[in-house]
Structures are given as structure tokens and as C-alpha cells.
Amino acid sequence: DAGITQSPRHKVTETGTPVTLRCHQTENHRYMYWYRQDPGHGLRLIHYSYGVKDTDKGEVSDGYSVSRSKTEDFLLTLESATSSQTSVYFCAITNTGELFFGEGSRLTVL
Amino acid sequence: TQLLEQSPQFLSIQEGENLTVYCNSSSVFSSLQWYRQEPGEGPVLLVTVVTGGEVKKLKRLTFQFGDARKDSSLHITAAQPGDTGLYLCAGVLTSGTYKYIFGTGTRLKVLA
Numbered sequence: 066d067a068g069i070t071q072s073p074r075h076k077v078t079e080t081g082t083p084v085t086l087r088c089h090q091t092e093n094h095r096y097m098y099w100y101r102q103d104p105g106h107g108l109r110l111i112h113y114s115y116g117v118k119d120t121d122k123g124e125v126s127d128g129y130s131v132s133r134s135k136t137e138d139f140l141l142t143l144e145s146a147t148s149s150q151t152s153v154y155f156c157a158i159t160n161t162g163e164l165f166f167g168e169g170s171r172l173t174v175l
Numbered sequence: 176t177q178l179l180e181q182s183p184q185f186l187s188i189q190e191g192e193n194l195t196v197y198c199n200s201s202s203v204f205s206s207l208q209w210y211r212q213e214p215g216e217g218p219v220l221l222v223t224v225v226t227g228g229e230v231k232k233l234k235r236l237t238f239q240f241g242d243a244r245k246d247s248s249l250h251i252t253a254a255q256p257g258d259t260g261l262y263l264c265a266g267v268l269t270s271g272t273y274k275y276i277f278g279t280g281t282r283l284k285v286l287a
Contacts, residue, residue: 096273105184106177107263107280108218115273124177124276155217162206162273164265166217 068092071156071167079175084143086170088156090136097139098157098164099123099131101150108155114139146174178202179264179278187284188254196249196281198264205270207240207247210277212261221249254285 068091078084088097096115100108100123110123112131120131128150130142143150151174156167182197198207206225210218222231224240224247231238235258237250247264264278 100277105279107181108277109177110276113274121274159273162223163220164275168217
């Protein structure tokens with residue numbers, strides 16, 4: 066199994082508070098991704114990174130920012146959480162095109 | 176509206192039946208993948224197709240990439256309860272990148 070760790074795995078927060086999700090990998094993969102999963106939508110790409118400090122917006126990037134200061138960590142920040150950002154968030158990595166996923170982080174915004 | 180639409184969204188069938196899941200878009204993809212996801216876990220890759228018209232088989236699963244590279248299908252022969260899960264297609268729009276977008280998903284339940 067690819068070494069991918071997401072933290073926290075579960076979080077409940079209130080509207081308007083900042084939230085940061087962390088994805089940590091031990092595989093030295095170049096590409097890292099943040100997706101959100103909601104019923105009826107499959108997975109939707111929020112941001113992805115193609116190298117340290119190189120990131121690109123995905124389909125649903127509004128309200129989210131990312132940072133990648135080193136190969137192994139990719140941070141997803143919700144500057145001011147809203148109820149519409151309640152979701153399960155998945156991190157993924159790849160070097161070859163086969164995506165390997167973390168176990169997901171369930172975020173509830175009240 | 177997502178670029179990759181899957182149909183059907185839900186499918187419940189009896190063990191031994193055949194089924195086909197579709198992944199459609201108006202855009203051309205340089206490659207397309209299929210993943211399966213089980214509850215509480217991340218998706219796992221089943222197959223990658225890169226050539227228009229390409230057909231790949233994985234035991235009882237047959238995957239096809241459309242000639243125009245805008246659509247794909249997944250056919251399962253003699254479905255088994257172990258095939259139960261969420262099936263997701265994913266594609267790359269821009270050749271030379273690994274910027275994958277996913278489809279809307281098909282949730283399959285195979286009853287024993």
C-alpha cells in the first residue's frame with residue numbers, strides 16, 4: 066500500500082472557522098491531489114500539485130487554498146468554512162498515472 | 176455540471192446477471208481510467224485505456240474506450256456479490272499532465 070496519511074480523519078467545525086487538512090506521503094511521488102466526495106458527484110478535483118510549490122486549480126477550487134512546501138506534504142485550507150464544504154476529502158498521489166488514495170477525511174461544518 | 180457523466184447512477188442486480196456502466200463526455204480525453212471504491216476506503220485502479228477503440232479485459236470485466244476518446248464503458252459478465260461497490264471513471268483532458276477529473280460514479284449492488 067502507498068504510504069499516504071491524511072489528518073485529521075474526522076473533524077467537526079463551525080461556519081466561519083478556518084480548517085486545514087494535511088496529506089503526508091512517504092513515497093516521494095511528484096503529483097498530489099485533493100478531491101472531495103459527495104453523493105451523486107463521484108469525486109471532484111479541488112487542487113492538484115505537480116511539484117513543490119507548483120499547484121493548479123481543479124473543478125471546485127473556490128473557497129479552498131493549498132500549499133506544498135515540500136514533496137511529502139500537501140495542505141488544503143478552508144479559510145472560512147461553510148456548510149457547503151461538509152464532505153469527505155481524499156488526498157491522492159501518483160508518479161505513473163495510477164492514483165493512490167488516502168483513507169479520507171470527513172469534515173462536518175455546522 | 177461535471178465533464179464526465181456516468182450512467183446509471185445506481186444499479187441493483189442479482190448474482191449472475193450481466194451489466195454495463197457508461198462514462199460519457201463531450202470532451203476528448205487523452206486517457207481514461209476506471210476505479211472501484213468500497214465503503215470507508217479510497218478508490219483503487221482497475222484499468223487504464225489510452226487508445227481510441229481500445230478494449231481491455233480483467234477477468235469478468237471488459238473495458239472499452241470510445242473511438243473518439245469521449246466515452247468509455249465497463250461491462251461485467253456474471254456479476255458476483257464481490258463486485259459490489261462504487262465504480263468511477265477518471266480522465267485526463269490535457270495530454271502530458273496527470274490532472275485527473277472523475278465521473279459522477281455508479282453505485283453497484285449485486286445480490287446473492
